[in-house]
Amino acid sequence: MKNLSQKSKAYYQDNDYYEIFSASEDARGEVGTFLKEISSNKTILDAGCGTGKYLEILENNSKEYIGVDLSSEQIKKAQTKAKKSTSKFICTNLKELPLPDTYFDLIISSWVLGTILDLEERHLALKELKRVLKPNGKIILVENAENSSFEKLRGHDLDGKTKIYNNWLIENDFSLIKTIDDYFLFTSLKDAQKCFEVIYGKKVSTKVVDRKIEHIINIYEYHK
Ligand SMILES: C[S@@+](CC[C@H](N)C(=O)[O-])C[C@H]1O[C@@H](n2cnc3c(N)ncnc32)[C@H](O)[C@@H]1O
Structure with missing residues (x-):
């Protein structure tokens, strides 16, 4: 099973840095505002909740909140925020959810499916998300757009990985419903570099020269 979360120490030993990375993302808060608008009184699954980036918004607004993640360390951190x-x-693992069929009104998943590099596993995860979704329910994915300084730093402007993944979403019945011009804002350049080193490696981190990094975000929707 090829899975970023298993390869990357960021989700385990160094997850304090993942927490800083996650807190610095969506600095304008527009994704949060959008999620708040759509989550009122809904039964919500936060698929790959991580350390709970959007937990406060989703939990406050919803009828019921369930967060799932492969990493027990991430979950522990999220739980402290509940x-x-x-x-x-x-x-x-999203590919085998211990949850009933057609239970959720809304599934939110921010920056998760694209980290499942094994295509078969990603398909199984998506199949599970569709299974637990109510008829008329929605899956909302928060993802990276293809062109931004963030993508350039990771070399995805050249290797086309984000484009391939975003095309995969369209092929799998998602529609692009919103694009948000946003940025990461780290407390210091040192923090920014350390986060990028832990998550993407030394080579990428040396290209980080500002604590503010342009990041364009795409929102995708699947309507059952
Ligand atoms: C980039 S992080 C995003 C976390 C959170 N949604 C956020 O916005 O900060 C990806 C998360 O997906 C989780 N993840 C990756 N593959 C998974 C899988 N197959 N099943 C469940 N969780 C998975 C990782 O453990 C990690 O917490």
Whole structure:
């Protein structure tokens, strides 16, 4: 199983840096505002919740919140942020969700499916998300657009990986519904470099020269 979350120490030993990275992302808060607007009174699955970037917004607004993630370390951090006793967290692989059919009104997944590099596993994960979604429910994916300084730093402007993944989403019944011009804003350049080193490696981190990094975000929707 080729999975970024298994390759990257960022989700395990060094997940303090993943936490800083995640907190610096969507600095304008527009994704958060969008999620707030659509999540009111919904039964929500946060698929690959990580350390709970959007937990506060989703939990506050929803009828019920369940966060799932492969990494128990990530889940532990998310749990410390939960405010409602009804919120639940499950450490599991998305490809085998221990959840009933047609349960959720809304599934949110921010920067997750693209980290599942094994295509068969990614398909299984998506199949599971569709299974647990209610008829008329929606899956909302928060993803990277193809052109931004962030993509250039990671070399994805040249290797086309983001483009291939975004095309995969369209092929799998998602529509692009929104593009948001945003940026990462780290507290310091040193933090920015350390986060990029932990997550993407030394070579990428040496290209980071500013604590503010342009990041264009795409929102995709699947309507069952
Ligand atoms: C880039 S992080 C995004 C986390 C969070 N959604 C956010 O916006 O900060 C990707 C997350 O997906 C999780 N993940 C990757 N593959 C997974 C899988 N097959 N099943 C469940 N979680 C997975 C990782 O453990 C990690 O927490």
